[in-house]
Structures are given as C-alpha cells and as structure tokens.
Amino acid sequence: MPRVLNEQREGEDGVLLIPASPWFDPDRILDCGQCFRWRRGPDGRWSGVVGNLPARLHRRGDGWRLESLRGSEAFWRAYFDLETDYNAVEGQYRGLDSRLDTALELGRGIRILRQPFWETTVSFVLSANNNIPRIQGMIGRLCEAAGEPLGADCYGFPAPEAAAGLSEAHLRAMGFGYRAPFVVRLAEGFAAGRWAEDRFREGSTETARKGLLELPGVGPKVADCILLFSLGRRDAFPVDTWIKKTLAALDQGKPQGQHILNCLTEPCENGFAGYVQQVLFYAARYQKWGI
C-alpha cells in the first residue's frame, strides 16, 4: 500500500509541497504539449486528472501546493520528475548556440513528466497530424464516455478494458476520424495483456523504440513521445513539424554537415536531449519564437 500524501487534517486532500524555484513552472510544465488533461483556471490554479487521480496545483507561500486525495507522494514526485536537477541539465546545453540559449531561457521551468504508459500511448496516437486543442477535446470526450466518474465533471482516463467497450463507430462519432480503429486495436491489445509496460522499460532505448513501433498508430515520432513522456527515456527526441522547422533554422549557418541535432543527442553526463527538444518546441509553438 503506497504511502498517501501527508494529511493536513482528517478528511482533507493529501498535500505535497514543492519549493518554488526557476526549475518548476507549472504554467510551462502543464501547458507545453506533453500532457492534455490539465487546465489553468483564471486565478492561475491548475487542476487535472492523471490516470484516475484528480489533482490541483497552486501557489502557496514560498512554494507550490499539490493536492491529491488518493495519490502517493512517490507517485507525484515521479510524475513531476522531482529528483532530477534541471539546472545541471540546462548547464549541459548552455553556450552551444546563442539561439538555443534563448530557447533554454524561454522554456526554463519545464520538467519532463512521467505519465502513465497506456494513457500516454493513446494520447499521442491521437496527436498524429492533429492540433493540441482538438487532441484535448478528443481525450476529454474519451474520458467522459468510458472513464470512471471521479466527481463533478471529472473523469478518469478509461482503462483498456473500458475503452475496448467503445465501438469504432462510437469513436468516430466523437470526432476521432481515421484514428478510431487505432484506439480500438490498442484497447484490445492492452486489455489482452499484450504490450506490457515492463517490456519497454528494459533494454536500450532503441530496442524499446522498435517494440513500440509494432503498436497500431505508433510511428517514429509517437514512439519517441511515449519513450520521453512516459518511460523516462531522456535520450528520446521526438521530431514533429515544429521541431523540423526549428532545427532547420538552427542549422542555418552551421558548417556543412554539422547538424545541431547531432550535438543535442550526443550522450553526456547530464544529457537530456528530450528536455532540449521540449524547450525548443515550447519556444516555437507557444512563444512564437522567431529563432
């Protein structure tokens, strides 16, 4: 039985206090395209659901207060990757390129989440050739249709068995388009015990990547997103349309054949290519960073 978050008082939500620092910025962590179920209220307070765990996050005193009724401290510390020194990570990539330095500043405070495997897989299969607001809507409707009710207008992410109860026609009616059959096949496969998470946690990133490519609707980019945003593979570097444009721009003026991507993915002590990728994506997609 995992330890529940410290109880402030009987009957109150479990609470995890996270010290304020430049390396923890919920406005960037939760709205940078790596997760789709958190919302920022007009007062700046965040609320979301991870798996079947509803949570709230807001500024409190000299830190951040995470409230989650049933989540363990260990779960949330892992979710927000609190053991990683992001200052040291950024240090590995600072000074290589002035424009990269700018992106690192713009994205400072982002952390790479460790999200549930099944939920992350479905979410990023839905992300293919799609835009973020619509992805959020599709996932929201999926949860409403098959997720566990968790309170007022709040639903868990449906387990594979529950998702498997939705027909392709039902999913298409929810606006899933040609992704509907992928979700059906994924739900059936996960419910049948194929594609156990452990299989992708063992071995090299490249081996895990090859395994993920067998899943319906999972290609190179989505596989990298699953590796990075769920499985904690720091060397994964998802390349989407935004990153392609950004890398092309960064490579301008570089000596022939010397691509910045090669520098970023080169293994090093505090190497975290996926973090750099996310910072570049955030700068390009959210800050309309002109390079």
Added chain:
DNA sequence: CTCCAGGGATCAG
C-alpha cells in the same frame, strides 16, 4: 477556398 496540425500506413520504385 486552401493550408495546417506534436504523423502513420501503405505502396511504388
């Protein structure tokens, strides 16, 4: 109207 969105599956060479 066209173009694009955190691409993938399929098929042609």
Added chain:
DNA sequence: CTGATCCATGGA
C-alpha cells in the same frame, strides 16, 4: 531503403 499519397476533422 526513401518518397508520394491518402487519411478525418476543425480552426485559421
């Protein structure tokens, strides 16, 4: 192996 084409949908 690489490259072209099609794929649903909704917003700009």
